[in-house]
Amino acid sequence: MTTPRRGHALALTLFALVLLAVLAAAAFFAASQDERVGRNAVAAVRSRSAAESALHGAIDAWDAPRLDSMTPGAPQRLAASHPIPGSSVTLEVRRLNALLFLLLASDSGKGDVRQQAQSVVRLAAIETAPAAVRARTIDASLVPYVHGGDLAPAGWSCAAAPRVAPALDLLPGAADSVLFRFGPWGWNELAAWAAAVPPGGDSLGVRYEPADLVLTGGRFTGVLVVEGNLTLELGAEIVGLAAVRGVVHLRAPAGRIAGQVVASQVVADNAFTSPVPDFSWSSCSVLMVSRSRALPEPLSGLPVAPKY
């Protein structure tokens, strides 16, 4: 026979169980919130890395002829090269002015995470000391035909202000490292760049000649880099920059260069009557042709930054 008993054990047990359940639920909630915060933080970092990586990829895969044809204003979409797996990046480029471009990358990561990063790049155009002819020596008979007035080639428009320069920049006995100095580049850097530029693509070419070169008539527009000697004959014309490690020979009928010649020597192979040779300094043509295939460099003092 059972005896009815009264006590508090059940109530106390239930109370303790409820208390433990509440504590466990609170701990679980706090832990899940922390986990969610951590997951979001990781997703944000991944997304930002994907956006910044796309910016660097765009600089590495710079399509110089195509992008140099852009005008300031309207943006262009670019394909992200080597995107990070799992990322969803959109990339666009906008020309700011003659030399500056704005790159903007947006990545939509997991969940609502979206990160944007931007970078400004400057085209690293070939830098030259202003002068129509820069050489160790030039034949005296040619000096009257060298002009330092800064003129744009006919039909060209340049935003840059004209820079009147000395006609001649003569450096007798100068070492190659001094004569062939193009801003941060020496001859080897210039030659490596010119040799690496693929031919074609626009009207402003880059031509690298590992030996001697003879131009017979016609017109070359762009950057000409010659390891040997360059001969201009039958009125051959160069618009842009001619960098010649050896000697530039001029043969009648006279040739013409609108831009700049940098060479070891410039010699006349014969006397000229009419037409006479013409060496004219043109900062416009030098800048335009060297810029057309120039590669971009991040703008100094403006790191890759998040876009707000």
Place this chain on the structure above:
Amino acid sequence: MSRRGMTLAECLIGLVVSAVLTAAVGSLLLAGARLARTASAALAVQRNVRVAALVLRAELHGLSAAAGDLLAISDSALALRVMRGTGFLCAAPANGAVVLDDSLSSLLRAPDPARDSVLLFAESDPSVAADDRWVHAAVGAVGRGNCASGVVGTMLSLASPSLAADLLAVTAGAPVRLFEVAEYRRYRDAAGDWWLGVRGPAPGGGWAATSPIAGPLLPSGGLVFRFDDSAGVATATPARVVLVSATLRGVAKKAAAPGLWPRDSVTARVAVREP
């Protein structure tokens, strides 16, 4: 035969068992409450130092040490140009003012003439990169102005000693960095607690009052800045800094239990990137 009531022995045993159970549950509850208090205080400290680290990380992001963004450095304070955004000129400067293309601007907040300055990219000779520089000017007034395209943008009237000459080298499309000067530092409040605080320049020179960001911090080593150069060696030269580390050690505002002061620490490292 039915029995009513309990014997004395039963009552005594019941009382003793109840007392033991009550004591056990009570101590369990007290321990739980103390644990909850301690955990809560520890979480608060952790949250505090984490937030402080996030603030510092955000403020240091996008700095250029080579451009002079780090103004003064020490192990307990860091004065710097805090970037508030980037914009681009939609027209050449005119009459000492510039107009930003609003569609390209990336600003954390609207420009504030009371505390903001700008750095404008000056191209100078486009065929030479070595002469490029950043022109510094204070923001005198903010308004609306016309871009070259006719679109209306944000106009900043500028002030600097050599503004007219400096602006000659600034062209349309030039990037503009908007910043304010601030100093992040360890300081002690009136109650004797140590804090991470921030202060800006006072209108008449010197520094304005410090505003608290996070604290309390440990009295010793509560906030320690470290600045490394590219070789990984600590440096005191702002322009050579490539890595900024800020270690924060927080402590609870009051003891969670007698003698128990929850504390936590976090180190934020930010690479000062130079393109």
